[in-house]
Amino acid sequence: MDPDFTAPEFFPALVELLHWRRDVRRFQRDEIAEADVLDLLRVAQLAPSVGMSQPWRFVRVRSARARRAARENFERCNAEALGGYAGEDAALYAHLKLSGLDDAPVQLAVFCDHGCATGRGLGRRTMPETAEYSVVTAVHTLWLAARARGIGLGWISILDPQAIAAALSVPEGWGLVAYLCLGRPVETHLDPELERAGWERRQKLDDVLIER
């Protein structure tokens, strides 16, 4: 029997999911059931990885101390980023909500284990960055799966990755790839957060495709 995703109605629903996926910054504070979080993490492990290296490492950030470190780190980096804009850009930037760290019930720091022996180095010799890319596909898998379950995800990159790694005392050789907030979103919407705020618009395919 063919798998369900090969049915004709699946593809349009998948494209809908991609349209409705958002980088969420406004979360309800209600907890997410632990079983649901673990389910999503197991699904994330189905992501592709270079040489099957599976270099993703997930840190559940639960303690008040660790969460405070992340929030303070974001606030410092965000203030510095604001200082890099002037005029209208600065005014607009200052009004953007760029993290849900205060409300998101689930927070995950996702690392790449650069020293992992899994995969025996296959495919990483000329492009070692593919290890981090593998972690990115796991984050993206988690993101889509969460959205399909009604759980929002926000990716914060306005952080000092080394300071986060130090604050979380992760093993040697782990590099931060993403800091994620998860929770029920306050609202669902089709327009990207930054399009809605007037920061940027979607490009067309013609803008990004060439032939050789």
Add this chain to the structure above:
Amino acid sequence: MDPDFTAPEFFPALVELLHWRRDVRRFQRDEIAEADVLDLLRVAQLAPSVGMSQPWRFVRVRSARARRAARENFERCNAEALGGYAGEDAALYAHLKLSGLDDAPVQLAVFCDHGCATGRGLGRRTMPETAEYSVVTAVHTLWLAARARGIGLGWISILDPQAIAAALSVPEGWGLVAYLCLGRPVETHLDPELERAGWERRQKLDDVLIER
């Protein structure tokens, strides 16, 4: 009306898709309809990107000259990689089929435009690598969409990225993220290619999850 992907039958089908996604190296030579290729590329543009920077750039590799350059590059890098293994690993590596470059009807080199002004630098100050990560989510989106349409994708990283960029004469500031083969797969299967070949196995969640 709620979007179709919120229906209870969607999530299990999505997880099935993730289970059945493969890194394909054995392609049928039949062409993929041009409209289908463009459709997939438009869907890929729905991927998340840092600050809505959308830094992905797609190069359709069509000419015999460009394809030959990619194949020769792969062969050289793969021979060098083989030289890094010894004993049983070397014997096993030599038997792995690591690219579908000879047969895949569609080939795409995917780049990150590091100089793109889109997104106005938002989120890229402390973690500039998030631009490349955005390109990775576009590749992963393309991958899943292709699989849902019965089209296989293989990601080749055993390449010298600078030599590929030079051979394709891409604009200054574009860095190679992925070289992709697309086409109808010779077979569909549930077990990852490298698991089937005895190279690596899936990890458990307990292996990759810690708490702080």
